[in-house]
Amino acid sequence: MQPTTTQLLQKGFYRFKVGRFECISVSDGSYDYDPKLMFSGLPEDKVKEILHHHHIPLDKLTSPYTFLFVDTGEHKILADMGAGTLGPNTGKLVNNLKLAGIRPEDIDTIIITHAHPDHIGGTLNEEGKPNYPNARYIMWKIEWDFWFSEEASKKVDEHLSKIVPTEIFMKIAHGQLGPIKDRIEFITKEIEILPGVSLHFAPGHTPSHLAISFSSEGEELFFTSDTVVFPFLLERPDLVMVFDMMPGIAVHSKRKICDLVAERKALVHAQHFSPFPSLGHIIKKDKGWQWKPYYYQIEGLRSA
Template identity: 25%
Template sequence: MTFYARIAAASLILAAMGAAACSPEPEKREATSTPPAALSHPDIHAFRIGQIQAVALKDGEMAFPATNREMSPWSDTAEVSALLTASGQADGQIHLSIQPLLVRDGERVVLIDTGAGGQMGTEGKLLASLRAAGVEPGQVTDVLISHAHGDHVGGLAGKDGALTFPNAVVRMSAAEWEFAKAGAAEAGAAPLLAAITPRVQTFAPGAQVTPSIKAVPLAGHTPGHSGYEIVSGTERLLYIGDAMHSSLVSVQRPELVNGWDSDGAPGVTTRQGLLNRGASESLRVYGVHFPFPGVGRFQRRDDGFVWVPES
């Protein structure tokens, strides 16, 4: 199976999770108010969005040769390689980090995406990162899914098939849930669907999914792909999911069609819109695949844009 097929097939919700089954509910404990290792742990990064506490949680990394047409989503491999070299990246590899986002929204402990679950060549660090942030899996109340690809839903279940976050509601857009069910059904995943369905709550585009988090439709990558905008007072942060993958290629050459997008033209439009809005509003952005911890802003530079991570 090619790298493209592994990352982009709709049936990855099956491949990443296996035959998931509901596990007994553990005793609930209150999540600690401050990550105990926030200043020292290499795989977490605590920050604030107004009064909201958030933590970037490292799950792992993926890397692949920019010149390999089967692995790279950008067909113009020569241009991508030149861009990497000009940016000082001499190894010729496209590096993508994976960092789900933890958000404490009032009484809710929210996890946005769940990583790859140790698959697709990643390290499977999410649960260790979550615990370093002071949260046990049973304390997560809401899991927000941007889309149903394996590097975003893989952490929903362990290798034994038990649900990783047994007390959490799993929320995704209605269109994405239909997309996920269609892919899983084609793979004969009736048991998986039976296990997940009681946990899933779908929403319409633009829905307010928690008191401080609003779903933002970001067209192109999958039929129901969603970003999430987190707002507290006058501060906000936009989680962009897979609207962009590379902090270099996706930002500096947004017009390049991404082969991992289910619909390339809307994907280009979405990237261009995010860059214009982000730069015009100096909007804080969370890039789940950008270099860890993925927090920063887009800035206009010459006739294009660059990614500027927070220091």
């Protein structure tokens, strides 16, 4: 019998394999957004039409916050650090890793895809110490430079302040990342950062947003992070979200990454995609793409 999404969420994690890599999809909780505030430059009636078409309630869009742990056999890798105390139902990542048998101190590499609060808010614990004390952190240099510049507040205020107050973005970026600066390895080009682990430049959501691919024994998994924020946006490449700080560049990155994973038939882990554990395939459909989530079985995965 297949476990239900509710059962998987209650467990807090889901194990699967990519070649010889042991992978775990880990829940950090969820966050409720007002979907009427998520679109840029659209009249209210058009927004309501889009939401109705995709069966999204007008008052609330509940987004899973799902993160990825990968054990390559040589390295234990975490993609982003969770949201911490951003919302009333976030901050579960560390505990759910422990429930899955992963000690935070055993994680040796953390890849920061971008510096939005839901991806870095869980960097430090309540005492201000790193939740992952023995990890090195990988981050694109331009991303760091942006969040510690005067331009950042202006950009956040322009694009994101209706969703989360600007001061929260800046406080979390400075407060969570500042104390670990000496642990961060800054990169400036797309590279294979570890054997079978490659970084893909996908800017637009933020100035230097990253996607990550994991390849082993002919199988491939992409952690797309926020290249596409919600699955219904795959079918509408024309829609611009307030989350995307550089909208035109974000559209280009979306096409680049989605076309790539569709062509390669790669497994995709997308942080905000339902249902948990946010795994599936992205396939070409008309002028866009379609999300094909997976059902889950004790012995593995099969397509929806």
